[in-house]
Amino acid sequence: MDMNVLHDIFDFDIRPYTIVKDFQPEEFIIREGERPSYLYYLVDGRAKLYLSHENGKISLINFLESPCFIGEMELLDETRLPQGVKAISLCRCFQIDISECGEQLLRDTKFLRYLCSFLSEKATKNTNNYMRNQSYPLKNRFAEFILKMSMNGYYREPHTEVAEFLGVTYRHLLYVLAGFVQEGILQKTNQGYLLTDEEKLKSLISK
DSSP: OOGGGGGGTOSSOOGGGEEEEEEOTTOEEEOTTSOOSEEEEEEEOEEEEEEEOTTSOEEEEEEEESSEEESHHHHHOTTSOOOEEEESSOEEEEEEEHHHHHHHHHHOHHHHHHHHHHHHHHHHHHHHHHHHHHHSOHHHHHHHHHHHHOBTTEEOOOHHHHHHHHTSOHHHHHHHHHHHHHTTSEEEETTEEEESOHHHHHHHHTO
16 A cells, blocks of 8 residues: 555655554454554544443444544543544554654644644534434434445444434334334344345435
8 A cells, every 4th residue: 555645644754654554344443441552544444433431331422434543632632541443344544653753743743734634624524413413314314324334234233322323212213223124225134234225225315
């Protein structure tokens, strides 16, 4: 994978501190509560950001899609407790060893400007997602969620986490899910829910 794309982000040669790293689906990219030794730049793939609570409950916070940084907040704030990041699909990243170049990164004005722009776009996207959650019916939002979270044609996410993320009751989520099965959009199997009509799911997103 061509590392020359990093020239547009950093003002120094980052390549001596960088390797290409692949993460398989369901593999941790960052483990919750463990300070990462690396800054990642996701080149291809999708991941999810989550938080565990003391009562054992897990909250899905957001999706991460390429291209984006992973671990940038922990780089900027050493006191920040890392949240967990897990791959949804195969994730290919540039893995940057911050133990070797962390100080250079924090002095690199080109990188910091890029990071400011990236964080601003990320905040705007999160706001837009929130507004979308307030404006669109669950059926449309759930269809989009299923497409984002499916892997190899199957959807397998825990209902309680999904209901919280989408801001609906567990009962309401199951009602819409059952409707998708009745319409032939999904089929319940031992491996999860098989996407039998992906085009119909996609059409629901645009409505």
